[in-house]
Amino acid sequence: MTQPDDIAPYDLAIIGGGVNGAGIARDAAGRGAKVLLLEARDLASGTSSASTKLVHGGLRYLEYYEFGLVREALGEREVLWRIAPHIVRPMRFVLPHDERQRPRWMLRAGLWLYDHIGGRRTLPGADGIRLDRHVAGEALEADYTHGFEYSDGWVDDARLVVLNAVDAHERGAVIRTHCRMTAARRENGLWHIEAGGEAFSARALVNAGGPGANDIDRLAGLVPARGLRRVRGSHIVVPRLFEHEYAYLLQQPDTRIVFAIPYEGDFTLIGTTDADHSGSLEDVHIDARETEYLLAAVNRSFRRDVTRNDIAWTYSGVRALVDDGSGRPEAATRGYELPLSDEADGAPVLSVYGGKITSYRHLAEEAVDALSKRLPALRGGPWTSKTALPGGDFAATEQPAFIAELNARYPFLSPADATRIARAYGTRAEWWLEGAKNWDDLGIDFGAGLTEAEIAYLQEAEWARSAEDVLWRRSKLGLHMSGAERDGVAAFMREGG
Template identity: 60%
Template structure:
């Protein structure tokens, strides 16, 4: 492995992996460094949505909403296995946002982002709509609109996989220890060795200011760390629609079909204090349960929760009073040419805008790096496994089912949505040991060899979500197999 690169990226979340991919696709020699596992922080703890952010219109963030809406269909085209359209149902509630305001917001949502493939908003009668059946009596009119769902952790992994496929180097569990400018280069010290790079990108997410300290830079951007928590409960409804719900305190939350047998509910917005655990508090869990119980005929209680997860969003501190009002936009800061080897720092951002952020970041670096051979490219080249049409997932599943008649429909659906066309790379082998839940030895070996998985947690909660299905004994057996 060479120790000399054009660009070194610190942070294996969605922004860091996206920047590394964009740069590698332009011919740069790229190093991607992640202190833990890929997507082990914020990027695996989202609400799993590729969306414009309907509620951001209330805060007049029209540019952010337009950018996000434009990205929805671009991302769907390059990753039709891990991204798919989802129709949301937004019930009108008397006393909350008026009907005309909701309809106006959705009109803008339909028209400012260049929507081409996704269906438009329509008004529905909940008495006749499948989404009305699980709700309490009293909800009558709703608006049905389009957004997208994403397997967030796999989005990160597939970007990193593309970096490696294009000749880049990806090192996980390799924290930055120090970095300094020397002889026109960055000298980067890690437990895996010392590396040199012509440019350094700080995409460390919530740790962005910590990394600034390690490289001797004094940031002028204030950050606000906001925790978002989610709960997963047994399935509350058996239709394919998701819900966008309003609450009397002005906040909103989603209830989304999840992993076939579950419902995902979230999110909260709570300022994260230093030293506080990144985990759903009892208050957050109760808040989400109470919110869901306001709408669903079947009450949701903390005893129903089978899993929770939380992530810290690194938001730009724009002085907003409430955490949910803080901007989800981003800022890119590039050091001045006279300061030596360039440093690019990434502040803020959201998963939906990662590709455009990455493109913009590499565009900023391009004048300082002659090694970049081409311009923007990432809207046309699929992520690994996504080399099929946006409407081709069902055909892929049918082909895989015909080739592997021993697999049940649920497993075929899971692997097609996770790996796309690359599922054949391990399905066509002797699949070996069965760990339960449709997880076989060949898949585990593939995840270790090709996707940087090292622990049972990497496999069960980030590369797959089979942690919801394997029991304690099965999880222990997998951990033993992986040597941890």
């Protein structure tokens, strides 16, 4: 299997369509490289759509002295809000003080450090609160009387991946989904890659396979440069537990923390767990022990108890953590390493080990900077911190005004519909709404505000192929649909709609 002689090799082939692979593709394409991204399934089909949806520094990592990691991530919060104001937004978190857990002085000191080491400019700082006088205290058990509130951010993680891929594509990158790499070898100064029954060649290779990175190394005949620890994080989604827009960070008796976050209007997202994962990466699910852990965390803190019967949805992902020998999975570093092969080895390979979604852009920048020393096609320096992702070309503080303007332009949209569409597509909502005077102009109505016009856009511009791609990654409309409505979307897409 060979690539035809008349097809010039790519400068860079990236294996893996998660947030790191898509971020590297965007950065490299914007610096002039001819980029190929190969993803075995759908974009963000693994870990990158299974996060807690937070843009945050990781307050708890301060306990493990991960000051550099926290500083870097905190510095990225406002960068991501600036370049993607449609899918990133600030959120205030409430941290109740539990006398059986960390002392109040420790929480206060940690939040002071959190506010000051990361270059916070716009987000409001932390403050002490009386929960018996605060709206967020109304949902909590009565013995929580004091606490703190602080700032972090929320992100639509799967859309973050897709928008990076869209931008990379519009800058010349070739994005191939459902194209699994089966072999790679170095020969005559190039990487020769077999994927999806086709042959490709590239001057350099990036292994961005996440929890499968070591497997990709072996397919390419490489000895993994770092060991990986696969840690599963699981979440449950239940009907809304509180009416306000604050999120909670809840301390647990085993010293872990669990978030409870307003989600999709009608729900509360609860997570995450930390469990070593030794099974398949193809089908990752929450187990009974994780479910009970999250239910207990909620019931320990909130007045309203939840049971298994209340769970509307669950999702799980496997994090690829650098194996640093930590005993407990939650103590393993969330940092990353980007080893680049020696020049003497021939065509370069850069592997991505570890990382977290908040730091993806900075990681990508570091990776492309390193590759630029070996790839003449990579011209210019960093650029992604100041350039909006597709649809994000409006000021971060103007999201409410943007939603109101979209609703005024398309008055047949309900305020909830306008909010969802604006937060998903930003200014690119016009690409499939333009000219519509009513719902009928958008074609078939599948329920929950999903129309034929939106599906067509997702297929043509965002590589969506299946109902799962549309309902659970590029949107979360599956949560708001009946089983019959979800089946209708699946049948429409199977039939080539």
